[in-house]
Amino acid sequence: xxxxxxxxxxxxxxxxxxxxxxxxxxxxxxxxxxxxxxxxxxxxxxxxxxxxxxxxxxxxxxxxxxxxxxxxxxxxxxxxxxxxxxxxxxxxxxxxxxxxxxxxxxxxxxxxxxxxxxxxxxxxxxxxxxxxxxxxxxxxxxxxxxxxxxxxxxxxxxxxxxxxxxxxxxxxxxxxxxxxxxxxxxxxxxxxxxxxxxxxxxxxxxxxxxxxxxxxxxxxxxxxxxxxxxxxxxxxxxxxxxxxxxxxxxxxxxxxxxxxxxxxxxxxxxxxxxxxxxxxxxxxxxxxxxxxxxxxxxxxxxxxxxxxxxxxxxxxxxxxxxxxxxxxxxxxxxxxxxxxxxxxxxxxxxxxxxxxxxxxxxxxxxxxxxxxxxxxxxxxxxxxxxxxxxxxxxxxxxxxxxxxxxxxxxxxxxxxxxxxxxxxxxxxxxxxxxxxxxxxxxxxxxxxxxxxxxxxxxxxxxxxxxxxxxxxxxxxxxxxxxxxxxxxxxxx
Amino acid sequence: xxxxxxxxxxxxxxxxxxxxxxxxxxxxxxxxxxxxxxxxxxxxxxxxxxxxxxxxxxxxxxxxxxxxxxxxxxxxxxxxxxxxxxxxxxxxxxxxxxxxxxxxxxxxxxxxxxxxxxxxxxxxxxxxxxxxxxxxxxxxxxxxxxxxxxxxxxxxxxxxxxxxxxxxxxxxxxxxxxxxxxxxxxxxxxxxxxxxxxxxxxxxxxxxxxxxxxxxxxxxxxxxxxxxxxxxxxxxxxxxxxxxxxxxxxxxxxxxxxxxxxxxxxxxxxxxxxxxxxxxxxxxxxxxxxxxxxxxxxxxxxxxxxxxxxxxxxxxxxxxxxxxxxxxxxxxxxxxxxxxxxxxxxxxxxxxxxxxxxxxxxxxxxxxxxxxxxxxxxxxxxxxxxxxxxxxxxxxxxxxxxxxxxxxxxxxxxxxxxxxxxxxxxxxxxxxxxxxxxxxxxxxxxxxxxxxxxxxxxxxxxxxxxxxxxxxxxxxxxxxxxxxxxxxxxxxxxxxxxxxxxxxxxx
Numbered sequence: 001x002x003x004x005x006x007x008x009x010x011x012x013x014x015x016x017x018x019x020x021x022x023x024x025x026x027x028x029x030x031x032x033x034x035x036x037x038x039x040x041x042x043x044x045x046x047x048x049x050x051x052x053x054x055x056x057x058x059x060x061x062x063x064x065x066x067x068x069x070x071x072x073x074x075x076x077x078x079x080x081x082x083x084x085x086x087x088x089x090x091x092x093x094x095x096x097x098x099x100x101x102x103x104x105x106x107x108x109x110x111x112x113x114x115x116x117x118x119x120x121x122x123x124x125x126x127x128x129x130x131x132x133x134x135x136x137x138x139x140x141x142x143x144x145x146x147x148x149x150x151x152x153x154x155x156x157x158x159x160x161x162x163x164x165x166x167x168x169x170x171x172x173x174x175x176x177x178x179x180x181x182x183x184x185x186x187x188x189x190x191x192x193x194x195x196x197x198x199x200x201x202x203x204x205x206x207x208x209x210x211x212x213x214x215x216x217x218x219x220x221x222x223x224x225x226x227x228x229x230x231x232x233x234x235x236x237x238x239x240x241x242x243x244x245x246x247x248x249x250x251x252x253x254x255x256x257x258x259x260x261x262x263x264x265x266x267x268x269x270x271x272x273x274x275x276x277x278x279x280x281x282x283x284x285x286x287x288x289x290x291x292x293x294x295x296x297x298x299x300x301x302x303x304x305x306x307x308x309x310x311x312x313x314x315x316x317x318x319x320x321x322x323x324x325x326x327x328x329x330x331x332x333x334x335x336x337x338x339x340x341x342x343x344x345x346x347x348x349x350x351x352x353x354x355x356x357x358x359x360x361x362x363x364x365x366x367x368x369x370x371x372x373x374x375x376x377x378x379x380x381x382x383x384x385x386x387x388x389x390x391x392x393x394x395x396x397x398x399x400x401x402x403x404x405x406x407x408x409x410x411x412x413x414x415x416x417x418x419x420x421x422x423x424x425x426x427x428x429x430x431x432x433x434x435x436x437x438x439x440x441x442x443x444x445x446x447x448x449x450x451x452x453x454x455x456x457x458x459x460x461x462x463x464x465x466x467x468x469x470x471x472x473x474x475x476x477x478x479x480x481x482x483x484x485x486x487x488x489x490x491x492x
Numbered sequence: 493x494x495x496x497x498x499x500x501x502x503x504x505x506x507x508x509x510x511x512x513x514x515x516x517x518x519x520x521x522x523x524x525x526x527x528x529x530x531x532x533x534x535x536x537x538x539x540x541x542x543x544x545x546x547x548x549x550x551x552x553x554x555x556x557x558x559x560x561x562x563x564x565x566x567x568x569x570x571x572x573x574x575x576x577x578x579x580x581x582x583x584x585x586x587x588x589x590x591x592x593x594x595x596x597x598x599x600x601x602x603x604x605x606x607x608x609x610x611x612x613x614x615x616x617x618x619x620x621x622x623x624x625x626x627x628x629x630x631x632x633x634x635x636x637x638x639x640x641x642x643x644x645x646x647x648x649x650x651x652x653x654x655x656x657x658x659x660x661x662x663x664x665x666x667x668x669x670x671x672x673x674x675x676x677x678x679x680x681x682x683x684x685x686x687x688x689x690x691x692x693x694x695x696x697x698x699x700x701x702x703x704x705x706x707x708x709x710x711x712x713x714x715x716x717x718x719x720x721x722x723x724x725x726x727x728x729x730x731x732x733x734x735x736x737x738x739x740x741x742x743x744x745x746x747x748x749x750x751x752x753x754x755x756x757x758x759x760x761x762x763x764x765x766x767x768x769x770x771x772x773x774x775x776x777x778x779x780x781x782x783x784x785x786x787x788x789x790x791x792x793x794x795x796x797x798x799x800x801x802x803x804x805x806x807x808x809x810x811x812x813x814x815x816x817x818x819x820x821x822x823x824x825x826x827x828x829x830x831x832x833x834x835x836x837x838x839x840x841x842x843x844x845x846x847x848x849x850x851x852x853x854x855x856x857x858x859x860x861x862x863x864x865x866x867x868x869x870x871x872x873x874x875x876x877x878x879x880x881x882x883x884x885x886x887x888x889x890x891x892x893x894x895x896x897x898x899x900x901x902x903x904x905x906x907x908x909x910x911x912x913x914x915x916x917x918x919x920x921x922x923x924x925x926x927x928x929x930x931x932x933x934x935x936x937x938x939x940x941x942x943x944x945x946x947x948x949x950x951x952x953x954x955x956x957x958x959x960x961x962x963x964x965x966x967x968x969x970x971x972x973x974x975x976x977x978x979x980x981x982x983x984x985x986x987x988x989x990x991x992x993x994x995x996x997x998x999x
Contacts, residue, residue, distance in 0.1 A: 191604055193569025224566035231565075258841055261994055284825055285840055292837035331836040333799075363833070370797050408794070 253279035340375035542577035586621035595630025595919035631950025700958035818855030841992035951981035
């Protein structure tokens with residue numbers, strides 16, 4: 001009994017909405033009677049100095065022997081006992097012997113609730129402040145109407161009104177389903193989200209799930225509120241049940257999928273994702289979830305393998321370029337880059353080969369080439385880069401082409417400090433003349449500039465370009481010989 | 493919260509109080525109770541801030557989640573608070589006789605206002621109404637504007653550095669005081685924090701200008717201030733010197749203000765003259781003028797391939813989707829696949845949110861309404877004048893914010909002229925009148941401006957604010973605007989609020 005009382009007391013202080021306990025409302029009345037008795041006996045020594053605050057009846061600041069002093073004593077002891085109890089509850093120890101005493105002190109201090117200027121609620125815990133500047137007013141000075149809470153009936157409408165104004169309200173009196181629904185409808189009509197949520201919490205606790213769901217199905221606003229609340233409160237299971245009941249299957253799927261973010265352990269996450277595959281996602285999303293699972297599965301294998309290789313110290317690439325991070329949970333393209341970096345030459349059969357990744361995840365050519373290029377360029381493997389773009393046509397001639405513009409290739413090569421000869425080769429392949437000239441000039445690919453101006457038959461530009469090349473260099477000579485070439489029909 | 497518990501163990505004298513701003517939330521208290529710490533708080537209060545004044549003509553609730561809650565969760569609690577804020581406003585400034593609105597949320601707020609007025613008849617007061625009209629606008633009536641990059645001075649500061657509660661933090665290098673012979677040894681490392689509001693004369697002058705027009709104002713100002721300081725050479729009599737000295741603080745403040753904004757302008761210019769900014773803006777403007785909104789865009793693809801920040805990508809694809817009334821399924825799938833493969837599959841959740849909000853969705857009706865809306869409302873103006881604008885389209889160098897156009901047309905010639913277009917935009921449009929007590933009906937003098945309060949439900953950008961201020965100061969415009977909103981936003985912060993939080997909750 002004392003334990004229930006202790007819980008009740010704690011909740012009493014911490015929430016303006018009372019918990020449903022096995023105790024009846026009569027308990028509150030007896031508490032109140034006790035308080036009234038206590039105050040009556042103290043009335044003689046009440047000190048009544050007003051301070052500058054018009055609204056309050058304040059005690060003098062003097063702590064000695066006065067009510068405020070005894071309150072402070074109570075407050076500090078009850079604060080520490082609260083602590084004690086908190087930790088006590090957590091440790092499961094049962095040092096509840098002190099509680100019956102505490103009950104009355106709470107009642108005593110509950111008399112002296114501070115009233116604040118700001119529109120607020122009354123809380124019993126107000127009384128526990130011991131800053132010394134706090135002002136207290138005896139509960140009895142409150143208009144009698146305040147006490148109606150405890151024993152009379154507020155209609156649902158009035159209850160909602162009071163809650164909107166932040167006042168203490170017990171919802172326990174609404175026992176029948178009918179009453180509860182009326183209360184909910186009133187709350188919804190009042191539009192205050194906080195109140196709606198409060199009522200929903202009460203209903204969630206006191207109604208059977210099926211009934212709650214059924215009633216909410218026809219009350220859209222309340223339903224949305226509950227869903228939002230469950231999401232925020234992290235009540236995943238109830239949320240999913242509700243969504244399933246409403247047949248909002250895609251939302252169920254996504255909601256469940258979202259949970260994977262909370263799973264840190266990779267193996268567990270992989271298992272979880274596997275379980276997500278069968279969920280009712282949209283067709284497109286299903287393939288993405290499948291890919292997510294497959295990717296993580298691969299990453300786990302690759303990670304284990306590579307970690308082994310790294311520690312064994314035999315593999316050159318891992319020695320030269322030690323890994324900065326694990327590949328787990330990285331996006332697909334990042335994984336592809338990693339694979340092109342560390343496992344480029346592997347055959348399609350292995351899980352870590354780039355071609356395997358490309359095939360499994362249907363990576364488009366464009367993306368593949370870009371990623372492979374970036375990886376090989378970083379390793380300064382110019383031959384590999386070359387091979388990426390070289391294709392043999394049916395006559396056996398090789399020619400270079402790319403699913404991306406060659407200007408992009410040049411950019412990536414340049415970013416990786418490719419030597420000029422390599423750059424030049426690809427600048428030459430840029431189709432758009434203006435872009436080609438821009439890039440060639442920017443990256444000092446003199447030969448390309450010269451050739452292009454020659455093709456354009458632009459004598460003026462070619463002459464002007466002479467000053468950009470070194471005196472006496474091969475390029476200068478080349479320019480001169482072209483300029484002197486009588487056979488060219490110059491444009492200008 | 494665990495720390496709070498521990499902490500108490502160490503110092504039992506410490507009191508913990510909790511102050512909920514702007515309002516206490518039951519959810520918070522529930523959670524605190526479950527953690528077993530609720531009772532440890534000596535004092536639990538709420539400090540109700542509904543509408544916070546940010547400037548002489550700007551109020552905001554600063555409710556970050558309002559848009560998400562209203563449009564994704566169908567939770568209209570923030571609208572309730574908006575209505576309460578408006579009731580407070582009316583209590584202070586008089587009942588607003590005319591309410592116009594467009595959008596579901598707008599309708600809801602208006603209904604609540606009317607009901608609140610009915611239920612509290614005692615709130616009828618005898619104040620002459622300051623506001624003639626209230627215009628309530630849902631953010632989702634104009635999803636386009638926040639996605640585009642703002643081009644006003646203040647808008648760019650917000651886009652690049654983020655203005656928080658009128659403060660901005662800037663990289664300190666340009667603000668180091670130049671001392672002789674120090675040679676830049678002791679460069680400050682703390683970001684420079686500046687307050688930006690209309691109390692600063694220079695800022696008030698340049699904040700709403702297109703960025704390209706700011707330079708000339710700054711150089712003119714520099715000349716004026718130099719000249720003013722030169723005056724000291726002309727002051728001969730004691731009286732003149734005295735006068736000069738009395739002006740000194742003001743001149744020094746002006747000079748320091750000029751120095752700050754010159755530095756900021758330089759910082760911004762570095763960004764706006766970059767190739768990437770130009771390319772991004774070009775694509776935005778193509779979309780807004782209706783070009784190629786139905787195919788996969790090369791620049792966007794390139795950016796994804798180069799792994800530019802995800803929010804930048806999302807802004808662009810959403811912009812394309814809005815300018816196309818939704819993307820063709822193939823195009824949408826293509827973008828989604830590329831995004832998920834490049835940034836991670838978990839972003840399915842965010843993409844889902846964006847679809848729900850109407851920002852990135854498949855084209856359902858098979859027809860694109862945007863060109864009609866664009867043409868009828870003249871949203872794209874080719875001949876924009878950035879230096880001396882004659883139209884609100886200067887704030888985006890060509891694009892006139894849809895929301896502000898609606899406000900503009902409401903004032904003159906009225907919404908009846910755009911009925912058809914209004915029907916294409918989501919949500920109902922309506923008009924309500926509130927009875928004023930007799931004797932308070934105001935008759936506007938000839939030449940006196942009407943005052944309209946525009947309330948953006950779901951967020952407003954600085955560029956839109958600039959556009960409304962532009963309308964206010966137009967000669968014979970006839971209306972002055974005061975702006976209220978649930979939150980001051982830019983494209984980045986707005987999209988961010990819709991992104992799914994991907995780290996596991998700390999609790």
